[in-house]
Amino acid sequence: MPVVLENLGKRFGDGAPVLDDVNANIGKGEFVALLGASGCGKSTLLNIIAGLEAPSSGALEVPSDGAAFMFQDAALFPWLTARENIELALKLRGVGKADRRTKAQELLELVHLGTAGDKRPHELSGGMRQRVSLARSLAQDRQLLLMDEPFAALDAITRDLLHDELERIWKETGRTIVFVTHNVREAVRLGQRVLLLSSRPGRVVQEWDVTEEHRTDAGLAGQLTGVITARLREEIRRHAK
Amino acid sequence: MPSNTTPLAETEPDAAPGRAEYVHAALTRTSTGKEDLRELESGLDSLQSDAERKHRIDWSRVLLPVAALVVLVLVWQFYVSLGVKRRDLVPGPLDVAGQMGVLWTEGKLQEAMWTSLQRGLVGFLISVAIATPVGLLLAQVAPLRRAFGPLISGLQVLPSVAWVPAAIIWFGLTDATVYFVVFMGAIPSIINGLISGVDQIPPQFRRVGTVLGANRLQMALQVVLPAALPGYLGGLKQGWAFSWRSLMAAEIIAVGGTIGFGLGSLLDQGRALSDMTVVMSAILLILGVGILIELLVFAPIEKRLLRRRGLLAGSTR
Numbered sequence: 071m072p073v074v075l076e077n078l079g080k081r082f083g084d085g086a087p088v089l090d091d092v093n094a095n096i097g098k099g100e101f102v103a104l105l106g107a108s109g110c111g112k113s114t115l116l117n118i119i120a121g122l123e124a125p126s127s128g129a130l131e132v133p134s135d136g137a138a139f140m141f142q143d144a145a146l147f148p149w150l151t152a153r154e155n156i157e158l159a160l161k162l163r164g165v166g167k168a169d170r171r172t173k174a175q176e177l178l179e180l181v182h183l184g185t186a187g188d189k190r191p192h193e194l195s196g197g198m199r200q201r202v203s204l205a206r207s208l209a210q211d212r213q214l215l216l217m218d219e220p221f222a223a224l225d226a227i228t229r230d231l232l233h234d235e236l237e238r239i240w241k242e243t244g245r246t247i248v249f250v251t252h253n254v255r256e257a258v259r260l261g262q263r264v265l266l267l268s269s270r271p272g273r274v275v276q277e278w279d280v281t282e283e284h285r286t287d288a289g290l291a292g293q294l295t296g297v298i299t300a301r302l303r304e305e306i307r308r309h310a311k
Numbered sequence: 312m313p314s315n316t317t318p319l320a321e322t323e324p325d326a327a328p329g330r331a332e333y334v335h336a337a338l339t340r341t342s343t344g345k346e347d348l349r350e351l352e353s354g355l356d357s358l359q360s361d362a363e364r365k366h367r368i369d370w371s372r373v374l375l376p377v378a379a380l381v382v383l384v385l386v387w388q389f390y391v392s393l394g395v396k397r398r399d400l401v402p403g404p405l406d407v408a409g410q411m412g413v414l415w416t417e418g419k420l421q422e423a424m425w426t427s428l429q430r431g432l433v434g435f436l437i438s439v440a441i442a443t444p445v446g447l448l449l450a451q452v453a454p455l456r457r458a459f460g461p462l463i464s465g466l467q468v469l470p471s472v473a474w475v476p477a478a479i480i481w482f483g484l485t486d487a488t489v490y491f492v493v494f495m496g497a498i499p500s501i502i503n504g505l506i507s508g509v510d511q512i513p514p515q516f517r518r519v520g521t522v523l524g525a526n527r528l529q530m531a532l533q534v535v536l537p538a539a540l541p542g543y544l545g546g547l548k549q550g551w552a553f554s555w556r557s558l559m560a561a562e563i564i565a566v567g568g569t570i571g572f573g574l575g576s577l578l579d580q581g582r583a584l585s586d587m588t589v590v591m592s593a594i595l596l597i598l599g600v601g602i603l604i605e606l607l608v609f610a611p612i613e614k615r616l617l618r619r620r621g622l623l624a625g626s627t628r
Contacts, residue, residue: 122521139522145515148620149537158533162523182352192621195359197352210523228359231351234342255338284339291338 072098072214072246073119078128079271080114088114090271092128096248098213101240103261104250105298107306111272112250116216119248138210142219144199146191152202153178153187159209177205180239197228201235208243217249221256233259254299258284258291264298268305276301402588407595410588419577424596427558427573430486431600434493435554439547442498446505446546447531450539456506463499463506471496471557475564484568489561496557497550504546508539540616548609552601559597574600 073096080089088111096102106112117123118130120137146155156174165173178187181201191199200220207215221229237260240247251257257264261280268275278298284291342348384404391403398406414420449456449463474495478488512535520534536543562575570576574597581589617623 120522122518136524141515141519143515145519147516147519147534147537149540159523162520162525162529162533182349183356186356190619190621193360195356197359198356206523228355230341231348231355234340234348235352237340238345238348259338286339288339295338 072096072133073248074129074131075119076129078115078118078125078130080111080118080123080126087126087271089118089125090273092267092272092274094265094274096246098246099244101247101249101260101262103257103264104248104267105252105254105257105264105302106267106272107252107269107302110267110269112252112267113218115267115272116218116248116250119214120216133212133214135212137214137216138207138212140203140207140215140217140220142222144191144196144203146199146202146206148191151188151190152183152194152198155191155202156206156209159206163210173209174205177209178202180208180242181205181235195228196224197232200224200232204236204239208239208245213246215245215247217247219251220249222251222253229256236260254295254302258295258298266298266301266305269309275305400587402591406588407591410586411592411596414577414589414592419572420592420596423572423574423577423593424600426571427562427575427597428600430489430493430573431551431555431558434490434558435497435551437490438494438497438501438550438554441494442501442546442550443505443543445498446502446543447509447536449502450506450509451527451531451535460506463502466495466499467503469495470560471553472560472564475561478561479565484565484570486570488565489558489570492557492561493554496553500553501546501550504549505539505543508542508546509535511542512538541613541620541622544609544613544616548605548613551604551609555597555601555604 073094075092075094078089078092079087081087092115094102104112104115114123116139118125119132120139121132146152147158150158153174156177157170160170160173175184175187178184181204183198183201183205186194186198191202194202203220207217221232224232233256236247239245249257249260258280264278264280265274266276266278267273278294280291280294284294342351388404391398391401395401402410411420449459471492474492475488478491482488482491516534516538517530520530525534558573559575559578562570562573563579566576566579574593578590578593578597581587581593614623
């Protein structure tokens with residue numbers, strides 16, 4: 071199991087707990103969608119898994135080499151070209167100079183940006199930037215890839231395409247992916263498993279399996295989306311005054 | 312994003328010809344294979360990227376400043392020809408140009424210009440070499456910054472001319488005096504520029520650096536320094552301005568000894584001889600060097616830097 075979370079809790083200072091008693095097991099090569107409304111501590115949970123923050127209580131088991139991370143904004147360095155952004159990730163990982171160039175080109179090809187390597191981030195569209203960002207996180211060469219709402223800021227057409235793209239790359243690279251979103255459709259579209267987090271405090275309240283049939287049968291997928299949405303709303307309603 | 316409780320998928324007609332069925336975007340796979348996906352993506356990429364624009368030479372950039380200069384000289388000549396003041400107190404542009412010609416044939420102009428430029432540049436480059444690591448260190452290490460930050464800001468406010476008397480007492484009338492004054496002018500402003508550049512880095516960049524596994528040194532050199540480059544360049548510009556000013560101040564005040572003959576010395580000589588044409592020539596030369604360095608060195612670097620980062624759109628540059 072690459073990721074095991076046991077009774078994980080997190081609070082900042084004396085405030086109310088952000089995460090409380092989070093339990094989850096994520097297997098190698100699995101694609102897990104972490105779904106929740108605002109205030110469910112999704113980003114905090116990702117930061118804890120990535121080792122950027124420490125939990126206040128509970129235990130967790132993560133790969134010793136850490137995790138690759140992809141953010142909501144592409145967060146590319148504007149002073150580097152697309153290729154150089156990927157090469158920097160390789161460099162910081164300790165890849166030799168000669169290998170960096172070929173490896174970066176391979177990764178650009180993987181995200182279908184083989185010819186855009188010399189463009190600077192501001193010359194790329196949002197979707198292209200996000201793909202460079204994906205290539206950069208793959209350049210980190212970690213088994214575990216954490217994604218924090220990476221497509222939330224994209225237009226619907228681009229997002230639909232990137233869903234296909236991400237699924238393809240996941241299959242080609244065999245990464246373990248934890249994908250945070252508050253979009254139910256996106257969770258059903260991408261995850262093999264959808265974990266629903268409650269809000270304030272965040273806790274895994276229910277999970278659903280998404281099968282291969284859901285990928286091709288829109289009716290089935292729509293049904294599951296409905297079920298998950300209903301459960302999510304129930305969670306939100308609990309906070310009504 | 313609104314979500315429906317009724318299981319209704321967003322539908323979109325498929326682009327593939329000869330197929331009547333609909334793909335259910337958002338919920339299921341929308342592309343029909345790897346090649347299809349590649350094609351769709353490249354279509355979308357070209358729709359969403361701007362067409363490349365050619366950069367042409369914008370003549371108004373050259374002509375407008377020249378026109379402004381011509382107007383100023385004409386106004387000056389006009390004022391002088393009114394004869395309000397004595398000609399030896401307020402010489403006209405032609406008198407000053409004539410004096411410059413004389414200074415040139417005497418070789419004084421070249422000597423003064425060369426001496427000052429050389430000192431200014433050497434002093435500036437040494438200041439950069441000192442200020443850059445110090446600035447990075449202050450920007451990255453919080454206790455150091457808290458301790459020395461106010462002092463450095465204060466030094467920037469202190470006119471570096473104030474150091475001239477002290478420098479003369481310590482180093483006598485030597486080049487060391489001149490360089491010391493230049494350093495005290497340039498170093499604090501470069502440090503401050505670098506620190507404010509670092510302060511303006513979006514926090515996300517550091518997070519990315521951490522996630523990518525950068526250690527402290529790598530973070531400073533690969534992330535923080537390039538990210539802070541626009542602010543740093545601003546600091547360098549100001550640093551150059553301060554070294555040039557401090558140099559002139561030092562040259563005007565400290566004359567003689569082993570200190571060579573610079574533009575400031577020329578200015579002071581003109582004052583001693585009560586020759587306004589020499590004074591004006593020296594002032595214009597000092598100004599001219601400043602403008603040339605800005606136009607030939609800093610402006611192109613800054614423009615390139617900003618354009619590469621996509622920060623130039625909509626500016627009046």
